[in-house]
Amino acid sequence: MNYHPGTIYIDQEAVNLSFTKAITAQYPQIDPIIIDPREVKSKLFDQVASLTKGKQILYLKKFQGDALKLCPGYSDEVLCCNYQVIDLVENCPLECVYCILQAFLNKPIITFHVNVEEIIEKTIKGLKLLADRQIRVGTGEHSDSLALDDIFKVNPYLIDVFSRLKNVTLELKTKTDKIESLLGLNHQNRTVIAWSLNPEAIIKQYEYKTATLPQRIKAAQTVIDHGYQVAFHFDPMIYFEGWQKGYQSTIELLFDSIPESKIAWISLGTLRYIPALKQIAEERFPKLSIFSNEFIPAFDGKMRYLKSIRNELISTISKWIYQKSSRVPLYICMEKHSCWDKSMNCHPMDAIALEAHLDNNVIK
Numbered sequence: 001m002n003y004h005p006g007t008i009y010i011d012q013e014a015v016n017l018s019f020t021k022a023i024t025a026q027y028p029q030i031d032p033i034i035i036d037p038r039e040v041k042s043k044l045f046d047q048v049a050s051l052t053k054g055k056q057i058l059y060l061k062k063f064q065g066d067a068l069k070l071c072p073g074y075s076d077e078v079l080c081c082n083y084q085v086i087d088l089v090e091n092c093p094l095e096c097v098y099c100i101l102q103a104f105l106n107k108p109i110i111t112f113h114v115n116v117e118e119i120i121e122k123t124i125k126g127l128k129l130l131a132d133r134q135i136r137v138g139t140g141e142h143s144d145s146l147a148l149d150d151i152f153k154v155n156p157y158l159i160d161v162f163s164r165l166k167n168v169t170l171e172l173k174t175k176t177d178k179i180e181s182l183l184g185l186n187h188q189n190r191t192v193i194a195w196s197l198n199p200e201a202i203i204k205q206y207e208y209k210t211a212t213l214p215q216r217i218k219a220a221q222t223v224i225d226h227g228y229q230v231a232f233h234f235d236p237m238i239y240f241e242g243w244q245k246g247y248q249s250t251i252e253l254l255f256d257s258i259p260e261s262k263i264a265w266i267s268l269g270t271l272r273y274i275p276a277l278k279q280i281a282e283e284r285f286p287k288l289s290i291f292s293n294e295f296i297p298a299f300d301g302k303m304r305y306l307k308s309i310r311n312e313l314i315s316t317i318s319k320w321i322y323q324k325s326s327r328v329p330l331y332i333c334m335e336k337h338s339c340w341d342k343s344m345n346c347h348p349m350d351a352i353a354l355e356a357h358l359d360n361n362v363i364k
């Protein structure tokens with residue numbers, strides 16, 4: 001899908017920034033509304049009628065503060081991968097019915113932090129403090145990393161900056177096939193392009209406006225032709241009637257289409273959500289069955305499938321992946337150490353060890 005904003009708001013202090021000018025130049029028919037940052041809540045956020053309408057509003061603002069953060073999933077309770085996230089875009093034009101952002105973001109619009117150069121300069125300083133280890137950094141935490149890049153064109157800038165950082169790998173995660181802005185760049189193997197995968201039945205039913213499974217695989221093949229490594233995330237895995245056939249054929253398609261030597265890592269994670277999400281998603285997408293299984297509140301306050309279901313999904317799908325490749329690092333997102341013992345063929349001791357395990361497979 002191609003996103004076209006209906007309205008553009010710009011913070012007073014962001015009007016003259018280069019990304020602001022480049023974005024607004026693409027929409028000569030839209031008269032941007034300049035807004036005082038002190039009035040943005042009352043004059044913008046509080047006026048948005050719904051999440052769906054909010055996605056038609058593009059808000060260009062300066063981000064103050066530290067945009068580099070440890071992944072919000074980090075917890076002592078689980079084996080984490082030490083992932084760092086850069087907050088450049090908030091909210092997403094795609095419509096996954098399980099998307100946590102529907103309940104999580106307090107701004108019902110699409111926000112782009114346009115002082116990119118300043119944010120990245122600060123980020124690099126933060127990353128240099130961590131220079132004694134290899135670090136993975138992603139931008140796909142509060143949005144899809146590629147869905148808006150035909151408009152923002154921020155990824156070529158990031159890829160260029162990260163191509164010069166020896167201790168950092170940038171991961172761009174997506175459910176789209178919008179790869180045009182990535183092609184022909186001198187990335188120096190410092191960027192991995194990653195796709196979230198699910199069986200086509202799940203994509204059709206629950207991941208609206210995203211690329212189909214064959215489109216995602218085709219896009220991965222194209223970026224490989226342009227020298228990138230790729231990664232895949234079976235996350236969120238959904239427990240549905242026919243899940244075995246759906247995931248097995250997805251794994252077959254993946255390994256029939258992508259050489260294992262080009263895969264940097266694969267992750268697994270089962271559906272989880274904060275309790276507030278269920279009602280919001282059911283109001284936005286009536287007649288959903290995705291939340292109809294039995295869920296229980298877990299250690300982190302999120303609702304998760306019963307442990308037996310989580311174990312069944314993870315152990316079965318990891319077994320099928322290992323049958324295809326024993327060399328691609330496989331990890332589980334946000335699960336306890338006990339789950340690793342049951343399903344994984346290795347069990348890093350802690351986040352630093354898991355981080356190194358994944359990074360060792362990145363071609364330098």
Ligand code: SF4
Nearest residue numbers: 092094096099143144
């Ligand atoms: S692609 Fe990610 S951020 Fe976008 S709607 Fe889907 S889950 Fe949310």
